[in-house]
Amino acid sequence: xxxxxxxxxxxxxxxxxxxxxxxxxxxxxxxxxxxxxxxxxxxxxxxxxxxxxxxxxxxxxxxxxxxxxxxxxxxxxxxxxxxxxxxxxxxxxxxxxxxxxxxxxxxxxxxxxxxxxxxxxxxxxxxxxxxxxxxxxxxxxxxxxxxxxxxxxxxxxx
Numbered sequence: 425x426x427x428x429x430x431x432x433x434x435x436x437x438x439x440x441x442x443x444x445x446x447x448x449x450x451x452x453x454x455x456x457x458x459x460x461x462x463x464x465x466x467x468x469x470x471x472x473x474x475x476x477x478x479x480x481x482x483x484x485x486x487x488x489x490x491x492x493x494x495x496x497x498x499x500x501x502x503x504x505x506x507x508x509x510x511x512x513x514x515x516x517x518x519x520x521x522x523x524x525x526x527x528x529x530x531x532x533x534x535x536x537x538x539x540x541x542x543x544x545x546x547x548x549x550x551x552x553x554x555x556x557x558x559x560x561x562x563x564x565x566x567x568x569x570x571x572x573x574x575x576x577x578x579x580x581x582x
Contacts, residue, residue: 443556446566451552457481461522463506463514464488466498475506477517479569480552487552489517517570524555524569532575533557535567544575 447453459481465473466488476488479495486503489495491513510518527533527547535543535557545559554568 441566443564446564447549447551447556450554450556450566450568451480453549454480454552455550456525456552457483459486459500460525461518463510463518464503465506466490466496467502473504475508475510475514477514477521478503479521520570523574524572527555527572527574534573534575535559535565536571536573537565537567547572 441449459478462478464476464478464486466476467473474490476490476496478486479489480487481500484500485497486500487495487497488503527550529547529550531547533545533547533555535545537543543557543559543565545557545565547555548558548564549556551566554566555572556564556566557572558564
């Protein structure tokens with residue numbers, strides 16, 4: 425059966441976290457194998473199955489979000505495609521994961537902060553559950569995958 429993991433949460437501290445600490449909270453520098461963003465059925469210890477979204481994939485394992493901040497690491501062969509219509513919440517989350525998976529290191533991105541600020545910069549490192557972004561002012565920030573989007577080239581829109 426799969427292991428249970430909690431999504432990384434920000435610790436409130438007066439000290440600014442180091443880049444290494446942010447990288448670790450975001451699951452470490454890694455690139456997902458195909459499968460991120462898929463909606464799947466995950467077997468539970470009770471014998472039931474629950475739909476979830478693949479946040480990160482390796483050749484052998486999937487990190488699947490099951491709701492309420494619960495992520496389960498499951499062997500790939502134990503997971504099946506979700507045949508039931510997924511909830512709106514799962515559809516939105518799957519779309520967010522697919523968008524994040526499409527980003528590349530070095531790409532210009534926008535990064536939303538918890539305070540509501542929208543920064544722009546370069547995607548420095550992709551991690552399992554988010555990324556490190558170097559803002560235009562040189563400050564490196566970490567953000568979860570749901571807070572990072574491709575930057576829009578204003579000149580290309582005109």
